[in-house]
Amino acid sequence: MIIKEITIRKLKMTMKHPFTTSFGTFQDKDFLLLEVKDELGNTGWGESVAFHSPWYNEETLETNIHMIRDFLIPLVLDKEITHPDEVSELFANLRKNNMAKSTVEGAIWDVYAKRNKMTLAHALGGVLAKIEVGISIGIHEDVNKLVETVRGFVEEGYKRIKVKIKPGYDVNVMRELRKHFPEVPLMADANSAYTLADIEILKELDEFNLTMIEQPLASDDIIDHATLQKQLKTPICLDESIHSLEDTRKAIELGSTKIINIKIGRVGGLTEAKKIHDYCMERQIPVWCGGMLESGIGRAHNIALTTLPNFILPGDTAGSSRYWEEDVISPEVVVEEGYITVPTAFGIGYEPNMKAMNKFTVEEMHFNAE
């Protein structure tokens, strides 16, 4: 397979509802889509999950454009690539910038699956025809409103409810939710808002039988997470701390985590995501697929990955309508009774909706072989 053309699109979409985490509020979403075309005219799509600002990690939409344009495209354009696993090897000499790498690698996985007439799920070794999904709910300063929001999603059938917490908005919130929803699988995501000095508060969360607590401490601190896990009954799940299979191995060996949130962009692509999945499966560490408020393209990649057998826990991949008035794929991602039916069309399984995509595109950059 030879990639002959690459297009980077910068898009601006607006979420239906603002989404608040311990580090900031999202409403406008500026992001990149990348399209590759092979020598036979097949196309593949990838999405950059880097945000406009370096809140979640150090990457941004603009650093991704720089990396993709100046370093990654020259390594793949007009080169013979037999299998998408080779892409991460081509990128291996470039440090970090995982979300940029994943954007290009994801598009190459999609075109590879299409030209070989298989679904992306199948190309990855996926086994499930439908996947169980949960939902991530942002901070609502008014806890009564949060309870009503949660109720709506429980009634829609989502299999697990995750809520964001931060200091001062934690034990009280979880107590209220448990009171209203005694049976619902519940979890909390702190996005690194605590330190070990808060250990007494974090221990109080044990009372609520949470499925897990996600990334309570700093993104670069697997040592303190290990100390904390020893004192908590609730399993810790790492998100921001995990950038690779190596990080996964170290965190598991140290006892810093009992569950891994795999985000394709954070770990540099589907090949690395699959390695982490396989490593965790051998050790009976459950994994689930995190979300980055993606458009339909990134969402489709998450769905394909989630068909692998160790995605035991419901992920954050909700339906398109939870985020967008209009998504950029056709059909949109639909959740029924807490399940997404995995598409059977080749590649990512959803068609780009070019009319919607063009409406949201603010800039296009084209790169051709020769």
Ligand SMILES: O=C(O)CCC(=O)c1ccccc1C(=O)O
């Ligand atoms: O619905 C989604 O896509 C996941 C939402 C979410 O939790 C999130 C959104 C933005 C940045 C980080 C996170 C996170 O998982 O920590």
Ligand SMILES: [Mg+2]
């Ligand atoms: Mg998280």
